Amino acid sequence: MDKLLIRGGRRLHGEVVVSGAKNAALPELCAALLTDQPVQLRNVPRLQDVATMVKLIQNMGVQVERGTDIVRIDAGGLSSPEAPYELVKTMRASVLALGPLLARFGEATVSLPGGCAIGSRPVDQHIKGLQQMGAEIVVEHGYIIAKLPKGRERLRGAHIRTDMVTVTGTENFLMAATLAEGETVLENAAQEPEITDLAEMLIAMGARIEGHGTSRIRIQGVDRLRGCEHRVVADRIEAGTFLCAVAATGGDVLLRHGRADHLEAVIDKLREAGARVEAVDGGMRVSAQGRLVAQSFRTAEYPGFPTDMQAQFMVLNVISDGPSKVTETIFENRFMHVNELVRLGARIQIDGKFAVIDGVERLSGATVMATDLRASASLVIAGLVAEGETLVDRIYHLDRGYDRMEDKLRGIGADIERIK
Ligand SMILES: CC(=O)N[C@H]1[C@@H](OP(=O)(O)OP(=O)(O)OC[C@H]2O[C@@H](n3ccc(=O)[nH]c3=O)[C@H](O)[C@@H]2O)O[C@H](CO)[C@@H](O)[C@@H]1O
Numbered sequence: 001m002d003k004l005l006i007r008g009g010r011r012l013h014g015e016v017v018v019s020g021a022k023n024a025a026l027p028e029l030c031a032a033l034l035t036d037q038p039v040q041l042r043n044v045p046r047l048q049d050v051a052t053m054v055k056l057i058q059n060m061g062v063q064v065e066r067g068t069d070i071v072r073i074d075a076g077g078l079s080s081p082e083a084p085y086e087l088v089k090t091m092r093a094s095v096l097a098l099g100p101l102l103a104r105f106g107e108a109t110v111s112l113p114g115g116c117a118i119g120s121r122p123v124d125q126h127i128k129g130l131q132q133m134g135a136e137i138v139v140e141h142g143y144i145i146a147k148l149p150k151g152r153e154r155l156r157g158a159h160i161r162t163d164m165v166t167v168t169g170t171e172n173f174l175m176a177a178t179l180a181e182g183e184t185v186l187e188n189a190a191q192e193p194e195i196t197d198l199a200e201m202l203i204a205m206g207a208r209i210e211g212h213g214t215s216r217i218r219i220q221g222v223d224r225l226r227g228c229e230h231r232v233v234a235d236r237i238e239a240g241t242f243l244c245a246v247a248a249t250g251g252d253v254l255l256r257h258g259r260a261d262h263l264e265a266v267i268d269k270l271r272e273a274g275a276r277v278e279a280v281d282g283g284m285r286v287s288a289q290g291r292l293v294a295q296s297f298r299t300a301e302y303p304g305f306p307t308d309m310q311a312q313f314m315v316l317n318v319i320s321d322g323p324s325k326v327t328e329t330i331f332e333n334r335f336m337h338v339n340e341l342v343r344l345g346a347r348i349q350i351d352g353k354f355a356v357i358d359g360v361e362r363l364s365g366a367t368v369m370a371t372d373l374r375a376s377a378s379l380v381i382a383g384l385v386a387e388g389e390t391l392v393d394r395i396y397h398l399d400r401g402y403d404r405m406e407d408k409l410r411g412i413g414a415d416i417e418r419i420k
Pocket residue numbers: 023026092093119120121122123124125126127164165166167168169307308330331332
């Protein structure tokens with residue numbers, strides 16, 4: 001199992017190119033299932049999750065060609081609308097195949113993603129919404145088995161209001177609705193930039209969508225969609241992770257392609273903490289020196305503070321002046337980095353969804369274990385500031401969602417190496 005060895009204490013300087021967003025590329029690979037024509041995605045990040053999604057759709061009979069950051073998908077010959085457990089178990093986003101398969105083929109069998117480290121993560125809202133669109137769905141033997149009633153050829157438009165804001169739920173409905181009969185209205189829709197990016201891709205395929213990027217999306221179903229070319233939006237969470245890394249170590253880095261307008265909640269907190277972050281031509285620039293001031297925050301749906309940035313920002317609080325309180329409102333079990341940070345010298349108390357942090361003067365390197373994707377990123381940042389050597393174990397979590405993170409960090413001066 002690969003590990004990362006980090007010798008902390010280096011300031012970061014230079015330029016990093018931000019990759020395409022994992023959370024846009026994954027639904028967009030599934031959106032390609034909506035048409036029998038070729039789709040070309042550019043700026044696709046090189047991640048384990050993308051490789052898993054490619055395997056998943058290839059397993060359905062879809063042709064996929066991969067270049068460095070280009071993926072060509074031809075779902076013209078899709079023969080088996082099924083997502084088996086072996087492929088779904090490592091990646092919850094596989095549930096995104098459900099909406100497109102149902103919409104185009106009138107049937108889909110997708111393994112339940114199951115629980116994962118950060119929380120229970122049910123998909124009840126996905127199922128309820130697709131049922132409202134006329135699908136008959138049973139959950140049997142760990143699989144969501146969905147089909148249209150006899151005599152029906154297409155899903156039908158519906159008015160869907162989910163109990164909570166759900167990102168992949170909104171994406172499933174959005175994709176399903178493009179080929180449904182009539183109008184679908186999504187209320188309480190997620191507003192994440194990845195939803196907007198997916199909607200733009202679908203529009204390029206011929207879909208009729210309005211209101212994406214707001215909490216109310218309207219979709220008029222069309223008979224068929226065509227192929228398209230689409231560039232995946234920059235990964236705001238990868239960019240945010242680098243912002244936190246530079247703020248923690250000190251230094252000055254240009255994040256090429258980074259979108260400051262997608263990270264306002266994080267950037268506001270970084271500025272209040274004492275870092276400089278500015279949007280510049282073609283990206284954003286971050287610089288920091290000396291100790292920062294810890295910032296309390298609570299996670300929320302976009303445009304609030306992203307839960308996917310909670311662990312990384314917490315490291316900043318750990319080594320900044322003053323007490324702070326972090327409230328995790330989206331997932332019930334997303335503080336697993338805390339015990340590992342404590343092993344590096346952090347002072348953090350958890351009480352349910354609250355973490356109370358007392359800034360310390362320094363962290364000291366140790367062996368720590370990554371437990372999920374963003375927890376891994378937070379341990380890497382902690383390793384960059386800790387004195388001595390930090391060994392981050394189980395980085396397969398990190399590889400799920402970061403495109404060559406250690407190469408990018410080394411490129412801006414970090415002392416970090418992968419140990420096989
Ligand atoms: C591939 C992808 O895009 N993943 C992102 C997506 O995950 P994902 O789409 O899985 O997260 P959701 O937005 O659906 O989850 C939000 C909350 O709703 C709950 N819920 C959701 C659906 C459902 O049917 N029932 C239910 O109870 C979840 O357990 C969670 O508490 O949004 C999360 C929240 O921003 C991010 O952390 C993930 O990185």
